[in-house]
Amino acid sequence: MERFPGAEVTIIEADPEECFDLLISDHADVAVVVATDPLPPRSDPRFEQSALFSDRLDLLVPVGHRLAEKSAVALSEAAEESWILDRAGSPYHRLVRTACAAAGFQPGQAHQSREWETGASLVSAGLGVALIPRLARLPDGFDVVRVPLRGDPVPSRKILSGIRRGSGAQPIIASALEVLRESAETAAHQEA
Incomplete structure (x- = not known):
């Protein structure tokens, strides 16, 4: 949060499908979900989804x-x-x-x-x-x-991140995604 003074982070625990509803309704900017049915397909034009780790x-x-x-x-x-x-x-x-x-x-x-x-x-x-x-x-x-x-x-279980399409260019969202990727890499190495 040092890079973004005044920014607030709120964590919402929700089922995976609800996380995408929160993205659409602008109540969340980044979702971290377990890939289960039903989720929007990775090709859904409203979202950008990325695999983080297994x-x-x-x-x-x-x-x-x-x-x-x-x-x-x-x-x-x-x-x-x-x-x-x-x-x-x-x-x-x-x-x-x-x-x-x-x-x-x-x-x-x-x-x-x-x-x-x-x-x-x-x-x-x-x-x-x-x-x-x-x-x-x-x-x-x-x-x-x-x-x-x-x-x-x-x-x-496959862990994914999701954002609204195009929002990854916002500095705070880009930073959050980078932290998630780094954390996922660390978790993957601990599991190996």
Whole structure:
């Protein structure tokens, strides 16, 4: 903010499709979203969208689970497990169902959780397994293990930036996009 005295930054947490509505209505200048359905196509003339990075998903299991000691697992190895998912229709729900479908199964939902911490608590209690992005940080105290997934491709969520077409020439938006690209590069190197 030193480069732009007097500028205010406001962060709005919203579902991906809502982020593009905020751009159109001029209530946001930059969106950072998980690429899930439904989003405007990358060819939509109203927006400029750019891939930032891929955030791999890990399988979250309770300590002592049969998969907890493995260095990596195929997602299909958890096909028979009880699953903890977000509510139907949410981006995370779609992401998990898509990853599981690509692995050849539909997850049997045992519980519903919207927050990572709640899901981790349910996993810790032995009530199911979940997928969790590498970037999702969990507080200490949960008896859970993150098991890396293997596969081709490894299940991941794709993170995009979006702006109104042509607004990238505005100095503050251009600066924000540059910071996002640098942060994405750092996150990608940490994951490698």
